[in-house]
Amino acid sequence: MGEYFFFYKEFNPRLKPREFIQIRGEFYEIKECRPMLPWTFKRTNITSNVELGDLREQGLKARSNEILDVRLRIDGPVKVLFRIEGAGGDVFGGWGALERYVDETAPSNLLENLIMGDAVGWLWAKIVPLVIPAWCRLKAEGYVYVVEKAGARPQTYATPAYIASAYTTTSTR
């Protein structure tokens, strides 16, 4: 019900064209910014934990030259365990994921993340019912940044938490 605040302010895009962002050690220039068509998912009659799994398979994914800047909203008597790929920081052997339980009281500005292509920042979710039977509706709204890899390191660039650093899947440390 986040949009019903009296002084509700729209969610503004964080990046504008001709700005730069660092993702996994690479620099990208924002070529275009446009609103994203909302993504919604609804599940009813939930009587036990539902592993939704990878939300890319439910349609929440970006093209390889696009970054989605999404805010999620949860409705329903459930809590949702989100795992954000890469959000756990650099761990032994790769890049860990972060897992957090959130419910519909979580403000959507705290559920904002960047998804690039089908490899960076993607989400995994599990629905845990608070009452039985429960229902759940997830909604993602935000912006699409069309990006292009920059030729050189720009003077200023955004460094989004979790996904800015370079990493290798074959870490030898």
Next chain:
Amino acid sequence: MGVRVSDSKTISVIGESDLLVIPADYIAYLKRLSVSNGATALATIQIIYYNGTSKKTVMTLKVATGETIVLKEDELPLEACPTKIAVSTDQQPIVVDYSVELS
């Protein structure tokens, strides 16, 4: 703001009738409800929310003969209905006017 939907239904069968089937991906908040009893006896009317195949009675109203009850947003259930809103009555005919926000 969600999508506002309003309609009026004359229910002339005793028992349960569908009021609104919520379209996929939406959830519905009941914002206004008006029930008129056209029968010759006191009517007991239940508002039922469906969650998939399971149902829950969220409200029971008693409406006297010839009377109309109007319920506004703060008198209606706060929770959202995910699948279907139905009405159950023990008298007929009744007229149900409703306004729903789909979000």
